[in-house]
Amino acid sequence: MTGARAAVASSIPQPLSRARINVIFGTVVLGMLMAALDSTIVSTALPTIVADLGGAGHMAWVVTAYLVAEAIATALAGKFGDLFGRKLIFQLSGAIFILGSIIAGMAHGMELLIIARAIQGLGAGGLMVTSMALIADVIPLRERGQYQGALGAVFGVTTVVGPTLGGLFTDHLSWRWCFYVNVPIAVIMILVAARTIPVVRNAVQPLVDYLGIALIAIGVTCLILGLEWGGQEYAWGSAMIIGLFAAAVVALVAFVAVELRVEEPMLPMRLFRSNVFTICSILSFIVGFAMLGAMTYLPAFLQYVKGVSATASGVQTLPLVVGLFTTSILSGTIVGRTGRYKFFPIAGTAIMAVGLFLMSTMDASTGFWLQSLYMLILGLGIGLAMQVLTIAVQNSVPYSDLGTATSGVTFFRTIGSAFGTTVFGTLYSNQLGPHLSSALMAAKVPPEIAQNPQTLRALPPEQAAPIIDAYATSIDYVFRWVVPVAVLGFLIAWLLKEVPLRDSSRGEAKDIGEGWAVPDSPDPGVQMERAIVRVLRKLRDNAVPEPGILAAAGSSLGKDEAWALGQVRMYQRLRGSVTVSDIAKTHWVPPELVEPVFEKAQRDGLVRLDGADLALTERGLREVDAVQAAWKHWLENQLGDWDLTDPEERALFDQSIDSIATKLLDEADRPDALPARG
Template sequence: MDRSGELSSARRNAVFVTVALGMLLAALDQTIVGTALPTIVGDLGGASHLSWVVTAYLLAETIATALAGKLGDLFGRKALFQVCITIFLVASFFCGFAHNMAWLIAWRGVQGAGAGGILVTAMALIADYIPLRERGKYQGALGAVFGVVTVLGPLLGGLFTDHASWRWAFYVNIPVGIVVMIVCALSMPKLPTVARPVIDYLGIGAIAVASTCLILMTSWGGTEYPWGSSTIIGLGVGGLIALALFVWIELRAREPMLPMRLFANPVFTVCGILSFIVGFSMFGALTFLPTFMQYVQGASATASGLRMLPMVIGLLITSIASGTVVGRTGQYKWFPVVGGLVTALGMYLLSLMDASTTLVVESLFLFVLGLGLGMSMQVLTIVVQNTVSYHDLGVSTSGVTFLRTLGASFGVALFGTVYAHALNQQIARFGPLPAGVDLHVLESPAGVRSLPEPLRALVVDGYAESLQTVFRTAVPIGLLAAVVALLLKQVPLRDTARAAATDLGEGFGMPDAGDREENLERAIATVWRHRGPTAAPGVLASAGISGGIGLAWCLSRVVLFAEHYGRARVDQIARHYHLPPQVLWPAYQRCVEDGYVTAAGGDVALTPRGVAEYDRIAAAWRQWLSGELADWEDASDTDFSDAVRSAARQLVFEDEPAAREPAPHSLRG
């Protein structure tokens, strides 16, 4: 099978459900542990390592996303998807089995590596198995799944923690993952691997070392080791050396994972910095808000997840609204500027909360934070895709999402350091604990609630002040985002970018495989979904196709089935669309009468006149696509022209569900 849509509708839907469930697992585990972390710390100890449960996952995911796209090209995406699901499931089991914090952190890293491969491979699998004309719909749905599940993870984590055990936040992946593996094996045909990509192993290794050293430095500095210690200084120096080595490698690599030439484009540079900051702020807030709600306000894990919903609502409102405005007007610059300011305001408001803050006030503060994050997230990937050349389309898209995930890793680590340092200072103020009160009691929300007064009030105030410090630290980050966004140039948006702006999934920056052909196909699919069906009559009329859509449908199905099965039969075509043959025979009989098709014994074939008419149909669609994508055209890049021709061919060849195919009836009378 190739990409021309041989799968039946049922199998296509099975492929989509499989990929969506895999993505759900991977995206969910980015944030599901947020509401479970206080209980995990209470069970396993190691409050100072709390942030690493999230950081290890995000860092491993960041590194895996850089590798997964090209490994899929090399070994096959279906095989890679199955391997990554297996890695994820094994790691999920051992995370749930953990009996100390070091074990949990180590397996969270392995889990993140599997998740990164799943997320990147998901979009590529849609490109492999879903027809181009349907691809935009499926990809948009996947992006929305990724975004919504990412921010709803804390609620589900709370439900498992309160009504089962925090371990079920990991164990629940296993039955779902097994179902994904079974359906994947049954529904996805194996595709031949023809690509032999060049993989930048040295560059990926260098950035992995640099990221790990710098994150360890920010995480351990002032908590595990003094800032002036040889360990912290060594990590800082090692990280900077590895970062310089990464730049040196990328300048010389045949196919660098992050080409340094991209930073010569000021729009990419600004968007990359903003993506880093947005990831930094968003995951910092998501990680520590449930901790505040459980320790300071005494909320259950489930309640803390529910209390996050105002932020989710605010984020969705501004993501959708900003995408709609950008799509209609092409104006995007002020969204990240205002978003940075509103995010800073939201963080400042959170820093004012304490044990006496009412639910209504807290919800308002979280709603404000969500509004700011939504405005900042939606436009960055779209703007980058709009300004780079076609040759850099894939690496620039994956580069922005890579920087966003890397920012999330740094944000959680740095906020975790601030939290641990402030909490240690607060605990030191408590003085000797009363007889019979173990220090470890302070590490769990239930333990804090069990303390006698006035010690409980003192401990709650200590947690409140520690977390207020975290949120105050985030305020300058939001202001920095607004200042950086002022440097973002306003340039006219390509039509494909404006169409993509209205898709919710684009705003969440899902990890991307970095394949420019797949990104261009995604743009073509988006344009087709928004404009293709309404353009069809005009396109065919301009080409002088007298039979219109009905004739185009009949001729293209003859070509499609002859290509795949060696011959085309009307009963075979009808069976494919779950129709009785007598429904299609009148349409094909009209084609025979008009000299486009010959029919013998149920077989149909194009006559020379039919071939000429089909070629005119294909040329008309190719011309329409070229016009729609004129703002992408790069005369020096023949790959672009080939991609447009390939897409035009797919749009003619590919089948659609019968429910959307009234075309043959239009040939009657």
């Protein structure tokens, strides 16, 4: 195990008051909300943006630039958080996001808007990763899961309701407010973070795979540029397009070579030896491809073809959202109860294919309820396929690779979204150009009229009809050609192996946030701790036999002395020394409240005073070690379904159990007279 993998936090944040924890959580939610929202908020505004700025051929890049930059920043932000502190990276990401939002709102050309969106994406990637990691830093162990799940759900909800909010801004203010609205929120977020979030860094600074990240960024960007420019800016057989594709191949091959050699790769190639990781990564790419591609171009269909406002186009995509969340929750519940998951990506990709095909038949005469049914079907399919992919991967890889594997699946979904938006855009632009030219000649109207949904609706029906048909034909063509992608996903899903779910993975499956969120930390120890705590959360509070633990340890200690010894041992490990005042300050109580506990322990020969510092006697050391060993043994019995024969996995497991046992002494076994933390 490498030094970075074995790293444990060098400084544990002081216990925080409940009010401060809630303020921090609210601040982190703001960061996640903005980052997730801006991936889709512009979709309903795109027709109006094109009408104002022109550049319809570059429309896809308004979304794609954001997603590619976000994927790159996601790979960097976790490591930078370990290097420089997550609080600093969170604030810096917020500042970058503000800069991108201001430039985007002020942009008077499509090129500048795309650059601004890339800047926004860099900030968004940092916000998402550090938001999840900050929860792990500041929330008490026993409560962490519910906060992380809520944060993941926020990410999911804001991603899919973005089009409606974008429509509201576009219709009632300006499309520029889709970006300006971020500025005051982000400023408040940064200021509150400066006052409330503690500074935590890792003891061992991680190695950052800069070369690997640069190569994957170059390869993906060249591929997307080739797809975007092919047939529009340059002929498919031109030197530019062939050169871009060749550069992409070279960069991606070099990326694989680098990942096979570096000590801490961004995406370890050994993960692809796992059938589950490989298949789930491909399916995540396809799900992202279909979801963001459809959500980007559905509003264009609704505004140009159906003649609805930007707000209404966002509202009318809600059946897709309803379907997605319904089957996400349903599939998670069923997987959590049965432990079987292979059926869901098979059924999901099949239903996605049906939904995309049905949507390719829509035109101006398609009724509201019928188009809603088609969107609902597509959403049902996406929800069935998406929720279980992350869970399946987390269940199948070694715990030493858990954070990296989760990041990998998230990365492939984000890149799939970027490719989906680009491919949808290329198909749309290549098809729309000739159709729209013919329609404009027939209608005898200038191109500017056709680019703006509002002016198009104002035309007489006989003039508007050929233009509307051009848009309908082009968007139907897009959905029809994406059907084979979903069919490919259906065929690939049959290759997925079904591995019996661990108890911790069953708990994750029931939490819709897990299907959306990026991992809270790439550190395998943190991931294993979180998995163990999920198992413990399934038990009733009184299922943790605190008095039984003391009896199993053969200890004559009461809960008060066991807590006191645990406090001294924990402080000695982390800081080397501790006083009664230090412990009282940690738990936000006056020293007079805890002094009797330590005086009793001193009379019983368990602790001694070294000046003002507390120290364990030999007897006290034996007692606390026995209690911690009893906790560890009890936890091992609860987690008996795990395969711990691999020496590296066993070492990681023992490290996590020791850490949790120490925290349980801190959080669970304090005397009843002491108030809970906060």
